[in-house]
Amino acid sequence: MNIQNILVIEDDPDIREGVRILMEGENFHVEEAVDGFEGLRKLSADIHLVILDVMMPGISGYKTCEEIRKKSNIPVLFLTAKDKESDKLLGLMSGGDDYLVKPFSYAELLARVKALLRRHLIYDKAGVEKQEQEETEEWIEWKNIRINMRTNIVYLNGREISLTEIEYKILLLLMKNSGKIFSVQNLYESVWDVPYLYTSGNTVMVHIRRLRKKIEQDPQNPKRIVSVWGKGYRFEKNG
Structure with missing residues (x-):
């Protein structure tokens, strides 16, 4: 089974460490970035999912997600301390697929990550095969x-x-x-x-x-x- 790569963009080192330990315990490979600028530099075709904080110095999570969407359709899961509906809508409108409000349980985080990756695996496989299948499906x-x-x-x-x-x-x-x-x-x-x-x-x-x-x-x-x-x-x- 191929290892899936997760990019965690979060300025809080404790949250980054906690997410990394959780994901590595589930056999994911984790890349870390302390802000949106570093996250965008580390974004590549090898990344399968992005966990993205909303409130970060330099460039917000919303803007970072908009930049990600210019390059990729990979799943983006927002982590946010803001629980107002308007803030959640901003995250989704900027291109996010889902969100979790801090503080969150690691069990819920893992469930969201696995659901997003499961759907994306089907979507991505379809994209790779679409040239061969286009005439027959x-x-x-x-x-x-x-x-x-x-x-x-x-x-x-x-x-x-x-x-x-x-x-x-x-x-x-x-x-x-x-x-x-x-x-x-x-x-x-x-x-x-x-x-x-x-x-x-x-x-x-x-x-x-x-x-x-x-x-x-x-x-x-x-x-x-x-x-x-x-x-x-x-x-x-x-x-």
């Missing part, structure tokens, strides 16, 4: 959107678009079940593969918003991924 197509059912290939108006693994999984789930209403809890547990918490609704909302910006002609007036008031979301194949 099944596709779903509704009007100007075409999505491969096994690889992370999505076309909009005949042009391939770049989706994160979570955006891809949300779109695939909704398109495969066009017209079906998915509650926020059902979406979260199906895509994130962890139990739903009361704060998870905002996580879903932010990723839906990001996905709409990529596939909707008018994201403020979506015709494809529509909200069903009080119930959830559904994909409109005739939208």
Whole structure:
């Protein structure tokens, strides 16, 4: 089994050490960075996941995540001392996949890390194989959107678009079940593969918003991924 590499960007040495010991005990290889600048220098194709602090000197975790997203779609898990919903939304809007509020339990941290890596492994493998599979795999197509059912290939108006693994999984789930209403809890547990918490609704909302910006002609007036008031979301194949 190949060892997976985790980059921990955190200015608190005690937290860095604790995370490193935990992850190395689970056979992960850990790279450490004391701030966003060092973290961006250490970011490479060999890194499989980033654990990123929000409040750091020099460059914030939000800005660091935005820079990571210019280079990579690897999972980013935020660690934050801020527990306001607006702060969590900022993290997700900057490109984060999930977040934990300090203080957190190491058991919860490990569960989030493993869930993110598990999804990314499937996504990454699909990306490597997509050239060979593109002509043979099944596709779903509704009007100007075409999505491969096994690889992370999505076309909009005949042009391939770049989706994160979570955006891809949300779109695939909704398109495969066009017209079906998915509650926020059902979406979260199906895509994130962890139990739903009361704060998870905002996580879903932010990723839906990001996905709409990529596939909707008018994201403020979506015709494809529509909200069903009080119930959830559904994909409109005739939208």
